[in-house]
Amino acid sequence: MRNVEPEVFLVAKPQLDYGELAAYLREVGGESWLERVDRGDLDNDAQNLAEFAGKMCYRSWEPGLNPNVKRVRTDQAKYLENILSMAHGSVLEHASFTFVLHNVSRVFTHELVRHRPGTAISQESLRFVRLADIPFWFPEWALADEELMKRASTLLEQLEEFQLWMAGHFGLDEEGVKMHEKKHKTSFMRRFAPDGVGTGIVWTANIRTLRHTIEARTDQGAEEEIRLVFAKIGELMRAEAPALFGDYTVTDGTWVPKWRKV
């Protein structure tokens, strides 16, 4: 049994091609928007992408390009706050972030994958990956309970030992065993791993989805491991895109946005 802690690695985020943006904006007369980028006023690719998509909708790069538009917002934070307040959420879907969620349990991954729109998922296969030990996260309150820990450790060590025994019994490491056979038996063996076994998942979500899931999964009623992980995701996103995640109030680990359901 190996004591582990759920971890979040942000491994990918939006990157704009400003040369291509410039080429497009020259076509439609919107170069002044890009001048703000050149001046260094706009240095956040995720926020820039959301603003770009929003301004594209109304051709509001500058006043007069669309005869209906007499004034445009040039303060990005205010512009994006308006997007949130108007629930113009589709422009937030262009920017996606990819996380590796490491040493999370199958309890966690089972709940995570219930969130469908705006996500992409690749989960560690315990049909292919044979368990040599059982990584397991214990919350602080459980670690402090001596009797609980004694019994839990004994149980997990027994399960771990059974995994190793099965691998030997099925001869999985013997010469010439085909992958098909390994997969067949490894899949059977995983049935004896607990739901709490530490595993991994690559999770991509767009900003609209991130806003919804951070709120739902840090709620007081949510499960404690998923609350822990989504609090970490919330902190990362607030640093990555403050204009799109700065409206949350965090109280006792619960993230409540000012602008709901965008």
Ligand SMILES: Cc1cc2nc3c(=O)[nH]c(=O)nc-3n(C[C@H](O)[C@H](O)[C@H](O)COP(=O)(O)OP(=O)(O)OC[C@H]3O[C@@H](n4cnc5c(N)ncnc54)[C@H](O)[C@@H]3O)c2cc1C
């Ligand atoms: C505290 C808590 C307890 C839970 N307990 C249980 C439980 O006991 N049993 C259980 O089965 N599940 C449970 N769930 C899971 C829950 O029912 C949802 O399936 C899960 O949270 C996914 O969220 P979502 O419905 O907002 O959908 P998401 O997939 O995150 O979608 C986001 C939003 O898109 C819209 N949307 C998505 N799909 C559709 C659709 N097909 N049709 C129309 N609109 C759609 C909805 O507005 C939705 O809120 C729980 C969730 C939480 C947070």
